[in-house]
Amino acid sequence: MKLKKGSPLERLYNGVWQENPTFVLMLGMCATLAVTTSAINGFAMGLSTMAVLVFSNLLISLLRKIIPDGVRMPAYIVIVATLVTLVEFFMHAFATELFNALGIFIPLIVVNCIILGRAEAYASKNPVVSSVFDGLGMGLGFTCSLTLIGLVREFIGAGKLFGFQVLGDWYTPVSIFVLAPGAFFVLAVIAAIRNRIVRPEVRENATNEIACGGNCRYCSGTICSANHARLDAELERKAAEEKAAKEKAAREKAEQLKAAQAAAEKGGDAQ
Amino acid sequence: MKVILLTILSTVLINNVVLSRFLGLCPFLGVSSKIRTALGMSGAVVFVMAISSLASAIIYNYLLVPFNLAYLKTIVFILVIAALVQLVELILKKYIPALYKSLGVYLPLITTNCAVLGVALTNVQDGLNVGMSVLTGVGTAVGFGVAIVLMAGIREKIEGNDVPRTFRGLPIVLLTAGLMAIAFMGFSALR
Known part of the structure; x- marks a missing residue:
């Protein structure tokens, strides 16, 4: 598939598949492992991260010529933290149950590598429309991966899908999968599958053109x-x-x- | 005294920051290939976490709460931590060059370590006073150190093993982390 660089569709494809933040770039691991005890929690976390990502990319892209180079990191952090606070309020007001389930991990969106990474690597150098779609693509990719991991853990660990009991009484839930160790195991298997499937040239590409845009000193992601x-x-x-x-x-x-x-x-x- | 001991025990072993609360995973996976670097990283984390939980507790209790600005905590804390890390780096560089030499590389990495912000936020959520906040911060950081150094030890051993090709790299590390998490779950019986 050959798409024009920077076009909305190319950005979406890039975020969801080619440079999927969870499976290819391995960014934002804390949130990924902590909140995916059920599919719905993973989905909600993905959506809130996506909201922050889209708006932070929008604002940073709009302000990219105004923010002086020397103070750009603090400026980005303030923008992202403000957006996260807004999302926190919004969830507290309209989705209290999810707010309680995600807990500390909503304010921790601020330090999610994906957001500052995209700000630094993409939004600070590209026009507004591409940046918004870049945020949308990365956010969608993150949401999909989190929902997927949540689905697997919920299915094995509780015999449910999106909260509905799908397996009957004969099934004894392997409850360790909704606890901490299960998160590591599921991600390990997914990473192994990725190792197997992802073509070497894509992996190569991912290592060279990483999301944090070469700002690895401040990222400490695993690929980084x-x-x-x-x-x-x-x-x-x-x-x-x-x-x-x-x-x-x-x-x-x-x-x-x-x-x-x-x-x-x-x-x-x-x- | 009993409270102090219990807090340390709880933060280091029972509620281990990495293996049961999933904070600070990026450095846990990224900087754990050698025991030496793992020790350096945990030293830096202990240092920064102690200072940042002190600073954030003081700012929250004596500045944000009296002025009714508690909702600004996320923004304020992340800025405090970022500024503090820079400051610590400058001070160490100027006055304790030996310590800077061993911790220097890891300091900038800590700003995005979600454990530091996470501890500051949970301290506030639990309504801890300044002293308890610092204690919890230090305990959590030591827990992080224990986990990452153990991990580095295991990874150094894994190097010499014949791991199936598909599981080389990150997958085997994650599996190891999973087994460690199971082991640490045993500590919850101490409660």
Whole structure:
């Protein structure tokens, strides 16, 4: 499939499939594992993250020429935190049950890697419409993955789908799947399937063009850690180069000074 | 004294921040390949979490609540943590270079560690006073350290094993984490 870069459809496809934040980029793991005890919780978490993501991309893209480069991270954090607070209020008012079920993880959307990552990698460099659809695509991808993980855990752990009992009395729920260890197991199997299916070139691509846009020093996502090491090596190399250049300049200057002194002495002798 | 002991026990083992509350997973999975780096990361987390829970508890109890601004807590806390991490980095660099050298790389990573913000928020939710907040912060950070160092130890052993190709990398790490979570569930009997 060949789509125009930056077109709405391409952004949606990219977010949901090609660079799916959970399965390909492995971002936002805390929320992914913690709230997916049932499909509906995962779905709600995905939707609230999507709302924040769409509006933060919109605002950051609108303000991208106004925000000075030096303070862009704090500025993004303030924008995202404001949006998260709004979402929190909204859920508290209209979906109290979900608000209680998701608990601490609603305010923690602020530190979800996906949001700052997309702000840094996409919204701060691209026009408004593409950025909004980028947020929508990534949000949809996140929602789908969370709902999927929730479905699996709920089915195995309680014999239910979206809260409806689908398996009869003969089924003894493996309740560990709705507890903490189950989350790790389900994600492990999904990651293994991803390892198996995802073509190597896509994986390669995902590692090189990661969501946080090379800001790995501040992200600490799992894929990022490899890049993080690479980045540090790059920085070290640059520092070494700079040092070498400085030393060279200093040496040249000293030589020039020596030559000048010698010339002056010569001049003095001549006098 | 009893309260202090119970809080430490509860935050380190029973409600382990990573393995039962799912906070701080990114560094747990990302920085746990070597025991040395894991130790560095947990040191930095203990340091930052102690200071940030102190700062956020003071700001919440003595600034936000009296002025009826409690709804601003998410915004205020994340800014406080981000600023604090920068500040700690600068101070360490200037006055304790040896400590900076061993923790420096990990400090910027902590701003996006959701455990730090998570602890600040849960402390407030539970209505803890300043002293208890700091204690909970330190306990949680030690719990994080225990989990990540144990994980790093296991991962160093896994390196030498013949893992099926499909499960290499992240999947085996997640499976290990799952087994560790089961083991830590045993501590809930201590309650």
